[in-house]
Amino acid sequence: MDRLDAMHMFVRVVETSSFTKVAHEFATTQPTVTKQIAAMEARLKVRLLNRNTRGVSLTEAGALYYEKCKAIVNDVAEADKVVQVRQTQVQGQLRIGSSVAFGRRVLIPLALEFMAHNPQVQVDLSFEDRYTDLVANGIDVALRLGKLADSSLGARTLGVNPWVLVASPTYLRKRGTPRRPSDLKEHATLIYSSVQGNDIWRLRNASGEPVSVAVTGRLRSNNLSALLAASRSHMGIAALPRYVAHDSLEAGRVVEVLKTCRLPEQEIHAVYPSPRLVSQKVQSFIAFLQGRFDAEWWETLPRGA
Numbered sequence: 001m002d003r004l005d006a007m008h009m010f011v012r013v014v015e016t017s018s019f020t021k022v023a024h025e026f027a028t029t030q031p032t033v034t035k036q037i038a039a040m041e042a043r044l045k046v047r048l049l050n051r052n053t054r055g056v057s058l059t060e061a062g063a064l065y066y067e068k069c070k071a072i073v074n075d076v077a078e079a080d081k082v083v084q085v086r087q088t089q090v091q092g093q094l095r096i097g098s099s100v101a102f103g104r105r106v107l108i109p110l111a112l113e114f115m116a117h118n119p120q121v122q123v124d125l126s127f128e129d130r131y132t133d134l135v136a137n138g139i140d141v142a143l144r145l146g147k148l149a150d151s152s153l154g155a156r157t158l159g160v161n162p163w164v165l166v167a168s169p170t171y172l173r174k175r176g177t178p179r180r181p182s183d184l185k186e187h188a189t190l191i192y193s194s195v196q197g198n199d200i201w202r203l204r205n206a207s208g209e210p211v212s213v214a215v216t217g218r219l220r221s222n223n224l225s226a227l228l229a230a231s232r233s234h235m236g237i238a239a240l241p242r243y244v245a246h247d248s249l250e251a252g253r254v255v256e257v258l259k260t261c262r263l264p265e266q267e268i269h270a271v272y273p274s275p276r277l278v279s280q281k282v283q284s285f286i287a288f289l290q291g292r293f294d295a296e297w298w299e300t301l302p303r304g305a
Helices: 003-016 019-025 030-044 060-088 100-117 169-175 181-186 224-232 243-250 280-289
Strands: 049-052 055-058 092-098 121-127 141-145 154-161 163-167 190-191 198-206 210-213 216-221 238-242 254-258 266-272
Touching: 003 019, 003 030, 003 055, 003 060, 019 030, 019 224, 030 049, 030 141, 055 181, 092 100, 092 280, 100 141, 100 280, 141 280, 154 238, 163 169, 163 224, 169 210, 169 280, 181 198, 181 210, 224 238, 224 243, 238 243, 266 280
Parallel strands: 092 121, 092 141, 190 216, 190 238
Antiparallel strands: 049 055, 141 266, 154 266, 163 238, 163 254, 198 210
């Protein structure tokens, strides 16, 4: 038994005047309690308790020691309570990570809504297009797209992120509209280097068969907004997440190309440092996100966010 437990036991012996009652509280035996108090007295080289047939009483030294031990035991109990309450309430700082485009367009409005529902939460948003170490960077929860590597992280799947091919009407009038995936070889394409770095676009045709097409283009970028801007400026065909292209599609600035074909979808995950002892604020945020990425979720995003 460590010193803190022994102090707690001593305090309870004084308060109950009974070794037997304390033994019951600590799920042990009366001789064990007696032995612990005796060991404490031997270590301190002073008698703490006087024992008689009517119970126990404190010596002068014991009374001083009791007051100090009681304060320590109460402080430890209060510290435990503070942490436990914080663990079960939605409060404190919540650090959330995401990629830049997804964070700006999707996460910001969701985080603001979550904050409105949880006024005791302070949110710290961190946007990086590279995967960051959650523990090293103090991230409580991150939203990540694509397949997750095997790791010790906790994770929850939230939905899928579909991609589309888009081009401006002006570009298509000049260069023609692709009718099948192989037609992309004859077009200028806008390459998202973070995903299509090898200049191969992989689609499924109208029959669901996988098709790989080697593409070429003058513009390559790791920024989705840059590719959307280039597409709107008639520079070529871009493969973009639908949430990125949605407003431009609605406004007619770009149109969808090869509608009968599908680009691979990305899974959307909430990941957190460990699957064990997940804080209430993280659990609540993930619960808040559940159902937000069902069906055509991009339709619910604020316009121009």
